[in-house]
Amino acid sequence: MAKNQEKKGKKAGKIIAAVMVFVLGGALFVNWYINSKGLPLSVSATTKEDSLGQAQYVSATTAKSDYFNESKLKREKTRDNTMSELNTVIESEKATAEQKKKAVETYAKLSERAALESDIETLICAKGVSKCIVVLGEKSAEAIVPEGELNDTLALQIKEIITNKASTPAESITVSTAK
Numbered sequence: 001m002a003k004n005q006e007k008k009g010k011k012a013g014k015i016i017a018a019v020m021v022f023v024l025g026g027a028l029f030v031n032w033y034i035n036s037k038g039l040p041l042s043v044s045a046t047t048k049e050d051s052l053g054q055a056q057y058v059s060a061t062t063a064k065s066d067y068f069n070e071s072k073l074k075r076e077k078t079r080d081n082t083m084s085e086l087n088t089v090i091e092s093e094k095a096t097a098e099q100k101k102k103a104v105e106t107y108a109k110l111s112e113r114a115a116l117e118s119d120i121e122t123l124i125c126a127k128g129v130s131k132c133i134v135v136l137g138e139k140s141a142e143a144i145v146p147e148g149e150l151n152d153t154l155a156l157q158i159k160e161i162i163t164n165k166a167s168t169p170a171e172s173i174t175v176s177t178a179k
Contacts, residue, residue: 067178068131068146075133079114083107116166123161127154134162140172147177 089095089103113136120134124143133144141162145154155175162173 068133068144071133071144075135079110083110086110120161120165123165124158127157127161129154136166136168139168140174141166141168142174142176144176144178147179150175150177 086103086107090100090107117134117136121132124132124134124145129145129149131146135142143158143162158175159170159173162168163170
């Protein structure tokens with residue numbers, strides 16, 4: 001009886017394998033057929049002329065976007081390294097209580113500054129700026145926006161946002177453009 005069930009199990013496994021090979025073969029045939037005939041996989045309402053050049057525009061990267069992305073990445077790496085070093089001091093058994101206290105305070109300030117910079121960047125982008133970077137210092141701040149997007153009104157709005165969120169005096173805020 002056990003041999004009977006074993007034979008049925010092998011037979012069922014062979015049937016399942018045969019069905020999978022058949023389905024895979026069918027999928028490969030459909031893929032070949034569509035690609036060889038140049039048939040579109042989906043039908044859309046746009047014509048070739050309507051979408052001419054769109055792919056190039058969508059995938060294009062400019063020096064400006066690279067600047068913003070690279071600057072943010074560099075800032076995050078630096079911040080992560082600093083936070084890691086502070087964590088090492090905080091968790092160290094050799095560090096004094098005073099050193100640990102200072103490390104915890106510095107860690108909290110860095111975390112707060114990172115959140116504040118992110119919030120300010122979000123608010124500036126809400127004003128219609130495509131990208132921006134905000135760098136907060138102890139008593140100063142700098143906002144950088146893409147060239148061609150900055151005007152007097154936007155500069156005043158950016159200064160107001162930074163003044164309200166970071167309590168930085170307007171005369172200590174610099175708004176500039178990335179070239």
